Amino acid sequence: MGTALSSETIHGTTVAIGGRGVVICGRSGSGKSDLGLRLIDRGGVLVSDDYTYFRRTNGQLLASAPDTIRGRIEVRGIGIVDYPAAQDVPVGLIVELDDRIERMPEPSMRRIAGIDVPRIALAGLENSAPIKVELALRMFGLGVA
Template sequence: MSEVLPNVSCVTLRGRAVLISGPPGSGKSSLALALMDRGGELVGDDGVTLSQVGELVVATPPPHTEGLIEIRNVGLLEVPTGRAPVAIVINLTSDAERLPLGHGYRLLLGHQIPQVDLYPETPFLALRAEAALEMHGLD
């Protein structure tokens, strides 16, 4: 079973995929770039292919934009891509709670994946996303 999930970005960090969701213009590509700057590898920008492999949901590059990431006001950048099991969904929203008591879940291919809502307008967004992966992401 597989599906292409549009309007999301995805980066691998230490063998785990961080799926980034949010409304258009919320900073999904910018967060992906910041995580890549911290050692991550692009899986997909503006879309990702999800497949079930055993008990895992694995993110792979989408065929139509594989290896491309948008740098707003600059253009498209070609980069190497990776693939990994989805460990967490980072949802960019201005409604994110300041001090949540845990995390929510996103259902992907019938599997519950931890989801953390983050406020997008912060210079420390990549640090928060990385901390969310370590605190709440699947191993």
């Protein structure tokens, strides 16, 4: 078996909450940027919108924006908006946006650049989605500051 990649780029929006990166993935129009914007409104910090660059360093997965989109987020109906952005944020959670959510899911992981990251599935456009993200961070012992 080959060696895992030490870096990877994924289609998704990443927001730092309490110093931990939350990676929001899903199909186009599923609400990735919308959920990211709502998390920022609740005190999170933009890391990257649309695409996130990950690199494995000393056993830790760090998230950043590609240079071409750093500090920018697409707000549907308004356009591209500038925001302060964090870099090299340790990743704590993957949120997969889906319309079909299990009531009581089994814990699962997703591997990025050779590191397993806790994964949850949410309906991103639900009003409670930002609260559920924060609860999931607490559940995985990553607390919200």
